Amino acid sequence: MKKIFPNYVYNPITLSGAALALLSFGLIVFLFIIDIFSPSEKPYMGIITYIVLPIFLIAGLLLIAYGIIRERKREKKGIFRTGTLPVIDLNDPKKRAMVVVFSVGTLLLLIFSAFGSFKAYEYTETDAFCGTICHQVMEPEYTAYLNSPHSRVGCVQCHIGSGTSWYVKSKLSGAYQVYSVLFNKYNRPIQTPVKELRPAEGTCEQCHSPSHFFSEKKVDHTYYLSDEKNTKSGLTMLVKIGGGNSEFGTTGGIHWHMNISNQVEYIHTDDRRLVIPWVKLITSDGKEIIYRDKEANFDEKNFKAENYRKMDCIDCHNRPSHIYHQPDKMANLYMSQGRIDETLPYIKSLIVLALEGNYTTREIGLDSIQTVIDEFYKVNYPEIYSAKKDKIDQAIENTKKIYQRNYFPYMRADWKHFPDNISHVYTPGCFRCHDGKHVSDDGKVISNDCNSCHIIISQTMNDGTVKTSLDGLEFKHPVDLGESLSQHLCTDCHWKQD
Numbered sequence: 001m002k003k004i005f006p007n008y009v010y011n012p013i014t015l016s017g018a019a020l021a022l023l024s025f026g027l028i029v030f031l032f033i034i035d036i037f038s039p040s041e042k043p044y045m046g047i048i049t050y051i052v053l054p055i056f057l058i059a060g061l062l063l064i065a066y067g068i069i070r071e072r073k074r075e076k077k078g079i080f081r082t083g084t085l086p087v088i089d090l091n092d093p094k095k096r097a098m099v100v101v102f103s104v105g106t107l108l109l110l111i112f113s114a115f116g117s118f119k120a121y122e123y124t125e126t127d128a129f130c131g132t133i134c135h136q137v138m139e140p141e142y143t144a145y146l147n148s149p150h151s152r153v154g155c156v157q158c159h160i161g162s163g164t165s166w167y168v169k170s171k172l173s174g175a176y177q178v179y180s181v182l183f184n185k186y187n188r189p190i191q192t193p194v195k196e197l198r199p200a201e202g203t204c205e206q207c208h209s210p211s212h213f214f215s216e217k218k219v220d221h222t223y224y225l226s227d228e229k230n231t232k233s234g235l236t237m238l239v240k241i242g243g244g245n246s247e248f249g250t251t252g253g254i255h256w257h258m259n260i261s262n263q264v265e266y267i268h269t270d271d272r273r274l275v276i277p278w279v280k281l282i283t284s285d286g287k288e289i290i291y292r293d294k295e296a297n298f299d300e301k302n303f304k305a306e307n308y309r310k311m312d313c314i315d316c317h318n319r320p321s322h323i324y325h326q327p328d329k330m331a332n333l334y335m336s337q338g339r340i341d342e343t344l345p346y347i348k349s350l351i352v353l354a355l356e357g358n359y360t361t362r363e364i365g366l367d368s369i370q371t372v373i374d375e376f377y378k379v380n381y382p383e384i385y386s387a388k389k390d391k392i393d394q395a396i397e398n399t400k401k402i403y404q405r406n407y408f409p410y411m412r413a414d415w416k417h418f419p420d421n422i423s424h425v426y427t428p429g430c431f432r433c434h435d436g437k438h439v440s441d442d443g444k445v446i447s448n449d450c451n452s453c454h455i456i457i458s459q460t461m462n463d464g465t466v467k468t469s470l471d472g473l474e475f476k477h478p479v480d481l482g483e484s485l486s487q488h489l490c491t492d493c494h495w496k497q498d
Contacts (some may be wrong), residue, residue, distance in 0.1 A: 008071035011081065017063025024057035025422040026255040095395045121420070139187055139411035141322045147405060150321040158203045158321070159194070165364040188410075189417040190193055193273060193318060195306070200313035204320070208313070211257035214242045216455070222336035225462070225478055226349035229341050230335065234460035240453055254453050264311040268302055268434070269296075272421065273315070276432045279446065291438040316421050325354040328428040328494070330402045339398050340447050341391040345381055347373075351399050359409050367398050416496050435489065449487075450475060 031053070074080075074273060090096045131142025150158075180186035199202075212355070216238035224456040225231040243260050250487025257264050265281040271277045277296035281289045291301070309375070331351040335342045340351070354372040359365035373396050385392065407414045418428035425433075436448040455472040462478055481488070 007081070008068055008075060009362050011067050011071045013070065014064050014067030017060045017065075017067060019060070019157060020063065021057050021060025021433050024053050024060060026055045038193065118134055127155050130159075137181055137411065140324075140408040141190070142441060143159060143405065143408075144322040144392045148321040153207075153321070159197065172339070189412045193314065197314070204313040204317070210243045210255045210313070213253070213255045213262050217252075219454075221332075223332055224335055224342065224348040226346070226352065228345045230344075231478070232342065232345070232460075232464050233462050234458075235371075235456060235475075236458035237454045237456045238288065240455070241369055254316075254461070257316075259312070260308070266309060267298075267300070268307050268309065268312060269298065269303070272419070273309070273318075274428050274432060279433055279438055289440050289444065291433075293435075293437050293439050294439050295437055319418060319422070321419045322418070323420060324406050324413065324418050325402070326415045327352045327402070327406075329426065330355075330406070332403070334398050337447070340395045341388065344377070344388065344391060344395060345384065346376070347395055350376055351402075354399055355403055355407065359407075361409055362407075363402070364398050365409060367409060369403060370396055373399065419495075426494050428489075428491055428495065431489050431491060 071081075086096055088099060090099065127142075127145070131138055131145065145155070150426045218236050219239050221235040221237075223233045223235070225233075238255035241255060243255030243258055256262060261284040265280040265282070266276050267278040269277060275296075277293040277298035278300050279291040281291070283289070293297070314320075330350050331340070334340045334351075337349065340347060342348075350373050354369040357365065357368050357372075359368060373392065377392050409479060415426065419429075421427060421429040421432070424430040431448065431454065433446050433450070436445060437445040451472055456475055457470055457472065459473055459476060460466050460470045461476065469471055
């Protein structure tokens with residue numbers, strides 16, 4: 001049989017390299033075609049098509065070259081291959097049948113292997129894979145994600161996004177996470193924030209544009225005191241969500257921070273970015289103003305480089321999809337919605353007490369919630385226990401739902417370990433900078449005036465009277481603290497650190 005190529009091409013190494021290169025090239029073409037006709041971007045697709053498979057293609061080509069070079073050196077030394085390739089006579093019925101079976105079988109194997117590889121890759125993009133199969137320790141995060149405003153946004157869209165560089169970074173980080181899971185070395189709770197998360201411009205701002213946030217948003221809050229009557233009060237405010245685009249309204253508001261006309265940079269001294277002693281503002285005309293916490297013992301010439309950060313969405317919306325709600329807040333919500341009877345004596349304080357128990361397992365927590373609430377009314381209010389047993393049971397079941405959604409003893413995951421920076425009542429949030437202590441060299445102070453971000457237009461007092469003013473009201477605390485609120489931050493009482 002006449003050979004198309006020189007003899008030194010026909011060696012095992014070169015032929016193996018050719019097979020590897022051809023197989024890789026075929027898969028690249030196959031995935032490239034799928035990628036073209038796919039209705040949406042798939043981060044993993046580009047990685048496999050343009051990074052992983054080309055590595056095997058190049059390896060195959062290198063094997064071809066290595067085999068040829070090695071074979072030529074052998075020939076120069078007088079070592080020749082005496083073996084010849086097998087002769088296949090297609091006129092022989094047995095050999096013809098063998099060739100047909102082998103060819104068809106190989107083709108089917110390649111097709112099903114490619115299809116199976118694609119389906120396997122596709123499954124690794126699913127939220128179920130991220131939350132239940134690959135990352136079992138992520139049960140708290142996955143549960144919170146399924147109940148979040150972003151439950152229809154795939155995990156990979158935020159944690160990886162499009163492009164190769166952030167994929168590589170996330171997987172390098174993931175390699176250690178896999179090791180941690182296999183050898184039980186992972187932290188409880190999981191450390192946050194995620195340092196390898198790509199900037200918000202490449203994730204959040206693909207759907208949300210801060211330059212188009214404007215005007216105010218009306219927000220209503222209902223509160224209950226932890227007394228026998230669960231004394232009720234309310235608050236209605238206009239939250240200033242405006243940014244830096246004057247075309248749509250005032251440039252003052254919460255999203256003023258978002259690098260539209262102004263840029264904010266800061267240095268934090270703790271891993272969770274809760275302690276911020278140094279802030280730099282770069283105005284639209286390029287002027288730099290530095291604010292320093294006058295009470296902090298911070299050396300701005302000596303700090304970790306990774307603690308210097310340009311502010312973006314995640315600095316406030318740090319729990320956009322994995323929110324652990326505070327018990328007091330959830331009790332207020334469930335009671336105001338009628339899911340828990342607000343006329344049950346001390347039910348507000350009982351809910352918080354039952355939820356905040358130091359339970360070692362979820363089962364113990366659920367049993368304890370049942371016991372705490374049921375026994376309280378059975379012993380202290382027997383008449384109410386008999387008359388409103390169904391309401392008490394309903395309160396117990398809804399309290400259990402709150403617990404199952406927000407508390408995970410196994411991973412030590414709850415609101416205290418994962419503070420949400422979007423507010424300033426239960427966690428430092430806004431007060432990390434807006435505490436009235438950050439002062440510039442020329443005496444300017446980062447304000448902690450309530451009206452900077454919102455205006456209270458209505459407040460229902462404990463006695464049922466309602467005060468209303470479109471010009472704004474001064475906040476009156478439901479409980480008389482005996483001193484001016486200006487001397488305190490909400491977190492002085494409402495935040496419980498882990």
